[in-house]
Amino acid sequence: MKEILQEYGMAYLWNDGYQFSGLLVTLWLLVLSLAMGFVLSLPLAVARASGVRWLSRTVWCFTYVVRGTPLYIQLLIIYTGVYSLDFVRSLPLLNGFFRNGFYCAVLALGLNTTAFTTEVFAGAIKGIAYGEVEAALAYGLSGFTLYRKVILPAALRRALPLYSNEVILMLHATSIAFTATVADLLKVAGDVNAATYQSFQAYGIAAVIYLATTCVFIALFRQGEKRWLAFTRPRGR
Amino acid sequence: MFIPQGYAHMLLDGILMTVRLSLGALVVSTLLGLMMALAKISASRALYAIAALYTTVIRGIPDLALMLLVFYSLQIGLNQVTDYLGWRQLDIDPFSAGVLTLGVIYGAYFTETFRGAFIAVPGGQLEAGRAFGLSGWQCFRLIMFPQMMRFALPGISNNWLILVKATALVSLIGLSDVTRAAQNAGKGSGQLFFYLVLAALFYLLVTTVSSVVLWWLGKRYNIGVREAEL
Numbered sequence: 001m002k003e004i005l006q007e008y009g010m011a012y013l014w015n016d017g018y019q020f021s022g023l024l025v026t027l028w029l030l031v032l033s034l035a036m037g038f039v040l041s042l043p044l045a046v047a048r049a050s051g052v053r054w055l056s057r058t059v060w061c062f063t064y065v066v067r068g069t070p071l072y073i074q075l076l077i078i079y080t081g082v083y084s085l086d087f088v089r090s091l092p093l094l095n096g097f098f099r100n101g102f103y104c105a106v107l108a109l110g111l112n113t114t115a116f117t118t119e120v121f122a123g124a125i126k127g128i129a130y131g132e133v134e135a136a137l138a139y140g141l142s143g144f145t146l147y148r149k150v151i152l153p154a155a156l157r158r159a160l161p162l163y164s165n166e167v168i169l170m171l172h173a174t175s176i177a178f179t180a181t182v183a184d185l186l187k188v189a190g191d192v193n194a195a196t197y198q199s200f201q202a203y204g205i206a207a208v209i210y211l212a213t214t215c216v217f218i219a220l221f222r223q224g225e226k227r228w229l230a231f232t233r234p235r236g237r
Numbered sequence: 238m239f240i241p242q243g244y245a246h247m248l249l250d251g252i253l254m255t256v257r258l259s260l261g262a263l264v265v266s267t268l269l270g271l272m273m274a275l276a277k278i279s280a281s282r283a284l285y286a287i288a289a290l291y292t293t294v295i296r297g298i299p300d301l302a303l304m305l306l307v308f309y310s311l312q313i314g315l316n317q318v319t320d321y322l323g324w325r326q327l328d329i330d331p332f333s334a335g336v337l338t339l340g341v342i343y344g345a346y347f348t349e350t351f352r353g354a355f356i357a358v359p360g361g362q363l364e365a366g367r368a369f370g371l372s373g374w375q376c377f378r379l380i381m382f383p384q385m386m387r388f389a390l391p392g393i394s395n396n397w398l399i400l401v402k403a404t405a406l407v408s409l410i411g412l413s414d415v416t417r418a419a420q421n422a423g424k425g426s427g428q429l430f431f432y433l434v435l436a437a438l439f440y441l442l443v444t445t446v447s448s449v450v451l452w453w454l455g456k457r458y459n460i461g462v463r464e465a466e467l
Binding site for chain 2: 069070081172173175190200206211214
């Protein structure tokens with residue numbers, strides 16, 4: 001145990017001697033996919049919650065398909081499936097993108113979280129009290145300003161508890177990236193297992209690091225909820 | 238698109254494996270979840286501590302990491318135990334290992350679902366049952382369970398859908414489920430994209446059918462409940 005930590009401790013956390021690895025790569029994957037998910041899901045959630053039937057249905061189709069299939073299959077389709085198509089390999093740009101395991105992992109994770117986040121945000125937008133929107137309309141806000149000043153700030157705050165859940169699930173989902181040769185935490189654990197045959201220790205260390213990271217995220221989101229959702233708490237006597 | 242018979246057989250075997258694995262893991266995790274939920278609401282502090290530790294640790298670690306951890310260490314741990322006791326080596330086949338691992342992981346999620354549902358049933362219901370002379374088990378079976386299911390069903394359907402999707406990961410520990418079958422068929426035929434999309438469609442079908450069944454079950458367990466009209 002001690003030898004493993006001495007020899008591979010760095011690899012588990014941030015660098016295996018050749019490249020970045022372990023927790024750092026896991027967090028980097030998480031940040032990139034969450035950023036992609038956030039940027040894409042905002043307009044999609046507005047469309048999903050809008051009264052325009054065909055728009056809402058189209059977005060629903062996307063989220064239904066992504067939420068109804070395993071992330072591992074999605075990653076396999078993007079990483080190995082798409083690359084097996086001839087026209088992808090003949091275009092230099094696509095060829096370069098889909099040959100890279102890291103890009104594919106970010107794309108798969110990003111699309112996956114986009115679908116889930118869209119539903120979370122759309123639910124929050126629909127859940128806004130009608131009076132708030134009515135008041136905004138009465139003040140003459142309309143269209144873009146209405147969303148920017150009233151609906152989105154209110155909806156995003158209220159979506160925070162569910163969104164934090166999604167972030168934790170994404171942190172766990174990044175572990176799938178090792179199947180696309182990304183040197184994340186689980187890949188390091190697999191390498192250590194292969195090198196030392198001490199499976200329990202090798203995977204156990206990774207599990208403990210994941211657990212600790214999860215706890216840190218939960219604590220951070222608690223603080224965030226205290227701050228941004230202060231108005232929903234019952235007032236003290 | 239045309240699927241050659243050999244590959245069709247392969248995919249069907251894979252589908253069968255996925256279904257068996259999902260149902261097996263569902264049984265294990267439901268039983269474990271019920272037990273741990275009872276432990277969590279019990280008066281005993283020790284039982285509560287065990288159940289709380291179980292759900293926190295399992296839910297804080299990615300299912301894939303746990304799967305690899307349990308899969309690789311289960312056999313080694315078992316060997317140590319049998320060596321110590323002087324028994325013959327017990328081999329765990331990958332299927333049982335997969336069912337057990339998934340069952341233990343998703344048991345933690347079911348625990349939280351059932352705990353919430355147990356709490357939601359008013360205590361007076363059980364007291365009334367006891368007053369009518371029902372035994373503890375009869376109280377659970379006739380009064381607690383039917384009412385608890387109404388609150389538990391949304392959580393159960395969520396967990397089930399996540400569980401089915403998680404079975405795709407078992408191909409990583411060597412089981413030939415539908416994901417592995419699609420990969421093999423795709424590599425053999427050179428049409429990886431097509432076969433992977435086919436596998437994805439299978440999961441989508443399972444999700445859709447499950448949603449319909451669960452919706453029907455929900456209607457059944459909600460009989461006699463009047464919802465507020467908003």
